[in-house]
Amino acid sequence: DVKVTQSSRYLVKRTGEKVFLECVQDMDHENMFWYRQDPGLGLRLIYFSYDVKMKEKGDIPEGYSVSREKKERFSLILESASTNQTSMYLCASRTGVWNSPLHFGNGTRLTVT
Amino acid sequence: AQKVTQAQTEISVVEKEDVTLDCVYETRDTTYYLFWYKQPPSGELVFLIRRNSFDEQNEISGRYSWNFQKSTSSFNFTITASQVVDSAVYFCALRRDDKIIFGKGTRLHILP
Numbered sequence: 001d002v003k004v005t006q007s008s009r010y011l012v013k014r015t016g017e018k019v020f021l022e023c024v025q026d027m028d029h030e031n032m033f034w035y036r037q038d039p040g041l042g043l044r045l046i047y048f049s050y051d052v053k054m055k056e057k058g059d060i061p062e063g064y065s066v067s068r069e070k071k072e073r074f075s076l077i078l079e080s081a082s083t084n085q086t087s088m089y090l091c092a093s094r095t096g097v098w099n100s101p102l103h104f105g106n107g108t109r110l111t112v113t
Numbered sequence: 114a115q116k117v118t119q120a121q122t123e124i125s126v127v128e129k130e131d132v133t134l135d136c137v138y139e140t141r142d143t144t145y146y147l148f149w150y151k152q153p154p155s156g157e158l159v160f161l162i163r164r165n166s167f168d169e170q171n172e173i174s175g176r177y178s179w180n181f182q183k184s185t186s187s188f189n190f191t192i193t194a195s196q197v198v199d200s201a202v203y204f205c206a207l208r209r210d211d212k213i214i215f216g217k218g219t220r221l222h223i224l225p
Contacts, residue, residue, distance in 0.1 A: 040122075042215050044215075088156070101160040101163055106156050
């Protein structure tokens with residue numbers, strides 16, 4: 001089974017802090033994604049990556065950046081956390097095959113105070 | 114615009130009842146894929162099914178069935194004889210370019 005692991009289940013950070021959310025997958029998947037999930041808004045795509053050192057903006061990239069230095073790891077960075085970034089963050093991966101489904105991690109619930 | 118609409122925000126049914134979750138999509142593409150995911154209380158989204166735009170056959174997997182109708186741009190999901198373990202948030206999703214976009218989800222409560 002594909003395993004997508006997010007380093008933290010819960011995080012509490014202060015406004016203005018730099019925050020790193022880490023995601024690791026163990027199935028050699030080419031594509032990785034970061035979504036945020038908010039009540040009433042569903043899942044919204046922040047950034048994704050086709051391969052190592054490649055990144056693409058999703059639908060809501062403002063206030064975020066990403067890093068993919070190794071194929072198995074995809075990091076989401078909040079350069080200066082703000083309270084409106086309090087959310088559930090979900091990492092996902094899939095193979096490069098066009099119709100392959102996403103495999104998700106358990107999520108990181110981030111609270112910015 | 115390409116989007117997925119799940120009009121039912123929340124549904125409650127009594128155990129053993131059948132329940133249908135609606136999904137309506139919009140896309141300009143002639144080739145596309147649709148998905149359903151389940152998010153139980155533990156939080157991890159679980160892939161349930163994938164359907165491509167050329168395959169309109171309905172699919173049944175145990176108590177789950179899916180009805181794909183291109184004429185109405187719908188991809189509805191039915192749970193037969195629901196069980197408490199079916200309680201979850203269910204998401205319908207559409208492949209758009211290299212992204213998968215999700216509906217807002219339907220929260221399903223199965224009452225014992």
